[in-house]
Amino acid sequence: MSTVYRAMFEIMSVDKFSLEKVLSVHRWSDNLFSFTMTRPAHFKFTAGQFARIGLKVADDLVVRAYSVVSSPYDETLEFFSIVVPDGAFTSQLQHLKVGDELYLEKVPYGFLTLARYQAPAPKDLWLLATGTGLAPFISMLQDFETWQKYQNIHLIYSVRTAAELAYVDRITEIVELFAEGHEGFKFVPIITRDPQAELHDRLPVLIENGQLEKTVGLDFDPASTHIMLCGNPQMVEDTRDALKARGLTMNRRGEGNIAVENYW
Ligand code: NAP
Numbered sequence: 001m002s003t004v005y006r007a008m009f010e011i012m013s014v015d016k017f018s019l020e021k022v023l024s025v026h027r028w029s030d031n032l033f034s035f036t037m038t039r040p041a042h043f044k045f046t047a048g049q050f051a052r053i054g055l056k057v058a059d060d061l062v063v064r065a066y067s068v069v070s071s072p073y074d075e076t077l078e079f080f081s082i083v084v085p086d087g088a089f090t091s092q093l094q095h096l097k098v099g100d101e102l103y104l105e106k107v108p109y110g111f112l113t114l115a116r117y118q119a120p121a122p123k124d125l126w127l128l129a130t131g132t133g134l135a136p137f138i139s140m141l142q143d144f145e146t147w148q149k150y151q152n153i154h155l156i157y158s159v160r161t162a163a164e165l166a167y168v169d170r171i172t173e174i175v176e177l178f179a180e181g182h183e184g185f186k187f188v189p190i191i192t193r194d195p196q197a198e199l200h201d202r203l204p205v206l207i208e209n210g211q212l213e214k215t216v217g218l219d220f221d222p223a224s225t226h227i228m229l230c231g232n233p234q235m236v237e238d239t240r241d242a243l244k245a246r247g248l249t250m251n252r253r254g255e256g257n258i259a260v261e262n263y264w
Helices: 132-141 144-149 168-177 202-207 213-215 233-244
Strands: 017-029 032-038 051-056 062-067 076-082 099-105 124-130 150-158 183-192 225-231 258-260
Touching: 017 225, 051 076, 051 124, 051 183, 062 076, 062 099, 062 132, 076 132, 124 132, 132 144, 132 150, 132 168, 132 183, 144 168, 150 213, 183 213, 202 213, 225 233
Parallel strands: 124 150, 124 225, 150 183, 225 258
Antiparallel strands: 017 032, 017 099, 032 076, 051 062, 051 099
């Protein structure tokens, strides 16, 4: 999802979209919520991709990009959102109710998918998220292929406060359902504004001082590591630099360790 979408207040032709119904809304905290909606048969996506969702504001269609939380095999589509103060889109979206209608662009977007990796061969997968950037990783973890491909899977999730740690129970359920016999999964929450939390430094610091590797018990090995970053754009930039300093490379044309997606 590029920053192009952030400032966007687009008027688009509605025939690129289908009209879908909201099926459920879940509120995690004052500023975080998720929702599910109907999935049209034509909407096919790969885990890690994002959809473009539209809302009618007055006579305009305002569109934003949202990574899909649900698995490519689910019958419905789920999304995870923050309320952006005074945001044209989420300030409306936060009032979403079951039965409301949303526009869904007919095709998905994005390259934060496991299929992009040709080399190195898959062995260790690190999924590093801040905030709502967790969404694409929940989708990937609900795909059996992810568990078959990787010997070690580490989901690292940085939030400001414990109240913002969404999807924790769901992660436990996913592991029970998808990871039978898989010994290499670790979930590591980071709570940056709680000095009592076991891990409370930002991701680049935890990489630089070796604490992240120590916590999961595995080093970043350029020969066997795939790392995905999703969330706060500054986090993506700073973490990418910290990883490059450790000898990991950006994935280009299929080769290299690091793949990234900015969440806004
Ligand atoms: P956030 O500020 O992105 O914080 C989430 C986690 O990322 C926290 O642990 C935070 O640590 C960490 N973090 C922030 N900057 C970092 C960096 N440079 N390197 C490493 N870690 C970093 O929180 P959020 O609740 O997801 O979003 C905050 C703001 O972003 C909101 O005010 C919202 O307006 C905006 N936002 C917009 C969109 C959108 O437009 N679609 C989506 C998401 C968020 P610290 O506690 O140390 O800061």
